[in-house]
Amino acid sequence: MNKKKILKIGIVMDPIQLIKIEKDSSFAILLEAQKRHHEIYYMELNDLYLQKNHAYAKTRLIKIQKKINNYFSFIQEKNILLNQLDVILMRKDPPFNMEFIYATYILERAEEAGVLIINKPKSLRDCNEKIFASLFYKFIPDTLVTRNISQIYNFWKKHKDIIIKPLDSMGGSSVFRIKEDDENFIVISEVMTNYEKKYCMIQTYLPSVKDGDKRILIVNGQIIPWCIARIPKKGENRANIAAGGIAKIRKLHKKDWEIANYLSPILQEKGLVFVGLDIIGDKLTEINITSPTCICEIESHTNISVSGMLLDYIENQIY
Template sequence: MNKKKILKIGIVMDPIQLIDIKKDSSFAILLEAQRRHHEIHYMEVNDLYLQKNQAYAKTRLIKIQKKINNHFSFIEEKNISLNQLDVILMRKDPPFNMEFIYVTYILEYAEKEGVLIINKPKSLRDCNEKIFSLLFKKFTPDTLVTRNISQIYNFWKTHKDIIIKPLDNMGGTSVFRIKEDDVNCLVIAEVMTNYEKKYCMIQTYLPSVKDGDKRILIVNGQAIPWCIARIPKKGETRANIAAGGTAKIRKLHKKDWEIANHLSPILKEKGLIFVGLDVIGDKLTEINITSPTCICEIELHTNISISGMLLDYIENQIY
């Protein structure tokens, strides 16, 4: 058997010195890439640029290790054309703003020259993590996307218990629950819409969140049979780990499989290779495509290597 080629793998991510290596999915992916002896080129958003119709970046070759507070070292820094890389992982966390979109344009220049980009830049732009889920209406809760305060108020009066959240953030940031007797509905709507200048998503509250907000991971159209159920802490609506939720591993249930199997071929067709579905009870609430998490939590409790599946896909595409 021929010896496999050492790949040049780029990653665009948030500052690596700030991550929690015990639960950071990007770090887990990089560990697997390094285990396979691939060359890792680390980039942050401000490192990418276009010049003479060519995509470039300041990259730093990086070595990593599972040692807290000593988990990385830079080997070499240089400016390169992105077409020198075999694959680029776009792992920048939200907010999904214009700067994020500009980066996808730059990455698209590299993609046109044959670089594999995960996830596909066009689909990162087209498939907003909140709104994209609404294409699958048989799986989603009753939802309103608006910046009109009267519409929010009427939705609340109809459903009596609702969740309101921004379209461009993550980790439970600025997510509010408005109950039937809440006197703050209008002021929350004013703040969330910035007085009708900003869109947000409003959904019926799902009581089954107390049993967990499930994160289901999909790699190249294949659902991982175990998920992480994020349980809200007492007195908290949000189940996100970043908001204090606790993680419990569970097998996918029948409805989880139905949702995952329905979405998988569509995601794959769109070049969304690594995706996290958020499911509460039997309802799909979000489709995470920018920087899905929970690799570490699932790998810790199973014999499944999600990062290995992703690297297998990358290698099969390039070799």
């Protein structure tokens, strides 16, 4: 049997110095890549650049280990053409802003030069995590995307209990619940829309969030049969783990499978290899494509290696 090629795997992520390795999905993926003896080239957003129409980056070869206070070391720093890499994982967390979009343009040049980019740069631009979900209207709660306060007011008066959130954020940041007769409606709407200069997503409040905001992972169309239900802490509307939510492992229900099976081929077609679906009750609320999390929680409670599935896909594409 021929010995497998050592791959050159790049990753674009937030500063590794700031992650929590026991929960960080990027770290779990890198551990799996290193276990398979691949070379890992670490990058941050400001390391990417274009020159003479070629994509480059300042990279650092990195070694990692599961030691809380000493979990990474940089071995070598050098500027390289990105087409020297076999694959690049784009794992930069939101905000989804123009800097993020500019980075996808640079990564697209590397893709044109033959590098596998996960997820596909064009789809990272096209499929905003909030608005993309609204395409699948039969699965989502009643939803409004607007920056017009009068429209938000009418939606609120109709539904009486709503959630308002930004289109470019993550982790439950700046998510507000506005109940019937809430005296803070105007100030929340003004702040969230920046006085009608910024679009927001408004959805009906789903009481079933108290039973968990489910994160379902999909790898190259394969649906992981276990999900993480994020339970809001007492007195909190947001279930996000970053906002203090408690994670519980659960099997997928019938409606979870229906939604995931419907979306899976669409995601594959768009080159969205690693995706996280957020489902509350029987309603799809978001489609996470930038840097889906919850690998560690699933791998620690089941015999499923999500990171292994992702590396299998990468190797099958390149070998």
